[in-house]
Amino acid sequence: MSEFPFADLLPVGVCRFADLADGLLPCRAASRLPKNAASVIVYLFPYWLGDEAYRGANVSKYAVPADYHTVAGDYLARAAAALKERWPGCAFEPFCDNSPLPEARAAVLAGLGAKGRNGLLLNETYGSFCFIGEIVTDRVFPAYDGPLKTCLNCGRCERACPTGALHDGAVDKTLCLSDVSQRKTEPTPEQRDLMRQTGCVWGCDVCQDVCPVNRDLPVTPVPEFRESARAVFHAGDPVEGRAYAWRGRAVIDRNAAYTGEPSEKE
Ligand code: B12
Numbered sequence: 001m002s003e004f005p006f007a008d009l010l011p012v013g014v015c016r017f018a019d020l021a022d023g024l025l026p027c028r029a030a031s032r033l034p035k036n037a038a039s040v041i042v043y044l045f046p047y048w049l050g051d052e053a054y055r056g057a058n059v060s061k062y063a064v065p066a067d068y069h070t071v072a073g074d075y076l077a078r079a080a081a082a083l084k085e086r087w088p089g090c091a092f093e094p095f096c097d098n099s100p101l102p103e104a105r106a107a108v109l110a111g112l113g114a115k116g117r118n119g120l121l122l123n124e125t126y127g128s129f130c131f132i133g134e135i136v137t138d139r140v141f142p143a144y145d146g147p148l149k150t151c152l153n154c155g156r157c158e159r160a161c162p163t164g165a166l167h168d169g170a171v172d173k174t175l176c177l178s179d180v181s182q183r184k185t186e187p188t189p190e191q192r193d194l195m196r197q198t199g200c201v202w203g204c205d206v207c208q209d210v211c212p213v214n215r216d217l218p219v220t221p222v223p224e225f226r227e228s229a230r231a232v233f234h235a236g237d238p239v240e241g242r243a244y245a246w247r248g249r250a251v252i253d254r255n256a257a258y259t260g261e262p263s264e265k266e
Pocket residue numbers: 023025060061062096097098099100101102103104105106108109115118119120121122128129130131132133148169170171173176178179182202203204205207
């Protein structure tokens with residue numbers, strides 16, 4: 001994999017575009033997919049920051065470092081430019097999150113980990129606390145052809161989910177507390193209680209926190225994540241540069257009002 005930029009820093013693998021083509025997600029970015037897309041170069045961006053970084057946190061772990069859309073997007077743009085320089089006749093289009101590809105599935109097919117029963121990619125080294133980004137190209141790169149990795153299937157994530165949103169590896173988006181926390185629609189009183197209990201004004205980590213694969217993880221190798229942690233959100237704080245910025249401030253401020261001031265205790 002050393003032919004890929006940042007392979008010394010980030011886990012990277014390749015899968016075939018054709019193996020994802022039946023499950024493309026409807027989104028505007030789909031118009032950027034290269035004609036004759038052949039390979040998908042999948043990158044993981046680990047974001048675990050170490051226990052200390054989450055002291056008193058009231059946003060989920062993915063929202064603690066600087067916005068991954070920007071950080072991962074920048075790595076992917078630089079990687080795509082370097083690949084284009086090496087193979088000028090080929091197309092290299094970067095995507096992250098706002099992607100027509102089901103990214104967890106792409107990462108599994110690229111050999112980067114197992115699909116957990118919480119629907120997330122579980123990497124052997126970095127657990128599920130990894131963002132996924134990819135470069136779609138019309139150049140054929142050898143795809144991962146080893147056995148697909150499997151989750152322990154211990155079922156802890158399903159049992160721990162406070163809303164019963166997880167079933168056999170599928171996520172019921174209508175129930176998932178992460179989705180509830182991001183919606184403009186007012187949460188029900190029961191949902192507000194659950195947000196209070198989990199103490200999260202944005203996102204939810206319950207299904208990841210109980211996953212045995214997420215024990216004793218190494219801190220992220222991505223310096224931009226390490227240097228930008230902000231784990232506590234107070235109503236009125238700036239949202240710019242954070243994973244919750246896309247929604248504007250009204251929803252996260254509303255959630256902060258439901259859950260009360262974050263506790264500063266350990
Ligand atoms: C919409 C969305 C959400 C929605 C709905 C989630 C859902 N799964 O439907 C909400 C807001 C709830 C959400 C929450 C979260 N999300 Co989100 N989300 C997305 C997004 C944009 C699209 C997901 C989607 O609609 N998938 C469609 C479904 C049908 O596909 P799927 O989830 O891959 O899984 C199905 C199939 O693909 C198939 N499948 C999955 N893997 C495999 C593997 C093989 C080999 C096969 C054959 C099939 C298969 O089985 C699944 C069940 O039908 C993706 C980015 C992307 N483009 O993929 C991020 C993404 C999945 N989210 C991410 C994150 C970080 C989160 C949260 C952890 C954030 C948080 N802390 O609150 C939570 C986790 C909740 C959870 N347990 O899923 C990361 C996950 C990284 C990882 N390690 O897997 C992604 C990949 C974004 C990114 N670029 O990093 N998310």
